[in-house]
Amino acid sequence: MSITGDHRLLKRLNRMALVRQVRQAPGSSRADLAHSTGLTKSTVSLLSQELIDEGWLVELDLDPTIARGSGRPPTPLTLDEHRLAFIGVDIGLGAATAVATNLVGMVLMENSTPIDSADPASACRQVAGLIEALLREPELRKRTTIGIGVGVPGAVDDRTGVLRFAPNIGWKELPLRDLLRTALADGPAGSLPVYVQNDADVGALGEFEFVDRPVDEPLVFLVLGTGVGAGIVVNDRLLTGFGGFAGEIGHTILDARGPRCSCGRNGCTEAFVGLGAIVESVLGPGKARHAQDSQALLRSLPAAAFDPMRVAQDAALKAAFDRAGAYVGQLMQNLWAAFDPATIVLGGPSCEFGESLLAPARTELARYGEAAGLRPPVVKVARFGRLAQAVGAAAAVIHYQVRPLTESLLGQTAETG
Numbered sequence: 364m365s366i367t368g369d370h371r372l373l374k375r376l377n378r379m380a381l382v383r384q385v386r387q388a389p390g391s392s393r394a395d396l397a398h399s400t401g402l403t404k405s406t407v408s409l410l411s412q413e414l415i416d417e418g419w420l421v422e423l424d425l426d427p428t429i430a431r432g433s434g435r436p437p438t439p440l441t442l443d444e445h446r447l448a449f450i451g452v453d454i455g456l457g458a459a460t461a462v463a464t465n466l467v468g469m470v471l472m473e474n475s476t477p478i479d480s481a482d483p484a485s486a487c488r489q490v491a492g493l494i495e496a497l498l499r500e501p502e503l504r505k506r507t508t509i510g511i512g513v514g515v516p517g518a519v520d521d522r523t524g525v526l527r528f529a530p531n532i533g534w535k536e537l538p539l540r541d542l543l544r545t546a547l548a549d550g551p552a553g554s555l556p557v558y559v560q561n562d563a564d565v566g567a568l569g570e571f572e573f574v575d576r577p578v579d580e581p582l583v584f585l586v587l588g589t590g591v592g593a594g595i596v597v598n599d600r601l602l603t604g605f606g607g608f609a610g611e612i613g614h615t616i617l618d619a620r621g622p623r624c625s626c627g628r629n630g631c632t633e634a635f636v637g638l639g640a641i642v643e644s645v646l647g648p649g650k651a652r653h654a655q656d657s658q659a660l661l662r663s664l665p666a667a668a669f670d671p672m673r674v675a676q677d678a679a680l681k682a683a684f685d686r687a688g689a690y691v692g693q694l695m696q697n698l699w700a701a702f703d704p705a706t707i708v709l710g711g712p713s714c715e716f717g718e719s720l721l722a723p724a725r726t727e728l729a730r731y732g733e734a735a736g737l738r739p740p741v742v743k744v745a746r747f748g749r750l751a752q753a754v755g756a757a758a759a760v761i762h763y764q765v766r767p768l769t770e771s772l773l774g775q776t777a778e779t780g
């Protein structure tokens with residue numbers, strides 16, 4: 364690919380450099396943008412007008428009190444929250460959740476549907492129906508939808524859109540992006556770009572893209588659910604690895620003699636700290652043996668399991684969560700040693716247990732830090748809660764749009780304007 368010879372790509376790089384700069388410094392004038400990006404004033408003028416016309420940027424009303432002298436004061440620009448929409452879909456075992464967000468991550472609407480995980484083509488048609496239902500809503504009809512992001516619980520080759528391996532849904536070497544495009548082809552979303560990515564990776568993008576100020580890196584997003592995985596943002600990019608398997612931390616071996624994991628190996632971290640393992644340690648062995656979606660697993664537990672006060676008073680429950688939490692702490696220690704993250708964000712269905720699980724996890728991480736005389740990374744809970752992966756999938760659209768080089772590598776160079 365010749366970058367210097369590709370004027371359209373160069374133009375998109377420049378346009379999106381302006382969007383990113385306005386996000387970091389809302390209220391920037393055109394002169395400020397020329398100064399901070401190094402583009403000429405006339406280029407900034409031309410491109411910012413395009414971005415205003417297309418709904419990315421908006422001019423703020425001038426404050427008359429700051430107008431001074433005879434010259435026209437500079438017009439501040441900010442991201443436009445009202446004209447664009449981004450769709451994010453979180454595909455799990457037996458169910459999919461879709462959201463539409465605006466440019467700054469506000470959830471405009473959400474919708475869920477059961478899906479037939481045993482038949483991927485049929486599941487993709489169900490996901491397409493979910494997306495099309497969102498697009499028919501009045502709120503989205505008055506906006507321009509830029510693209511569709513999809514998070515799946517498995518390794519994804521983002522150059523081809525092929526889902527390499529998702530042991531918890533039982534999908535392997537599945538051309539997911541092509542199946543979704545086929546399912547969407549004849550409907551209102553037929554012309555929209557589709558980005559498929561691992562669910563922990565999109566969770567990380569949700570925490571990274573929908574923020575007012577730059578996030579300290581590396582950022583690790585740890586999904587705790589039926590599956591356990593990490594999304595890693597480093598140097599402004601996702602770290603996906605050679606085949607899309609980077610961050611599949613749930614399948615690092617915690618104890619080679621441990622129980623069998625969904626992936627076929629023995630003693631994976633997920634076999635100790637996955638939601639199925641937590642449910643088994645609360646209800647007894649064999650109670651979560653069959654593959655179940657995370658919501659069904661959560662529903663199988665007594666209400667007391669979701670109330671940290673009641674867990675604290677129940678010795679058996681407390682022991683089960685202390686054990687699982689210690690494993691989560693061990694997992695965070697391993698992530699810390701591998702990536703030295705500034706922040707670890709915890710997300711996924713197991714976060715519904717709240718402090719019963721998270722407090723022993725933090726304690727364990729702190730213990731490792733004290734032993735080494737080092738300060739462990741900051742640990743936070745996902746901002747978008749149970750919608751973290753769906754909102755993150757919408758953030759993936761923005762991520763790939765504002766990084767056109769990455770997008771070109773993904774083979775999706777559709778013009779948005």
Ligand SMILES: [Zn+2]
Pocket residue numbers: 613614624625626627628631632633
């Ligand atoms: Zn495994």
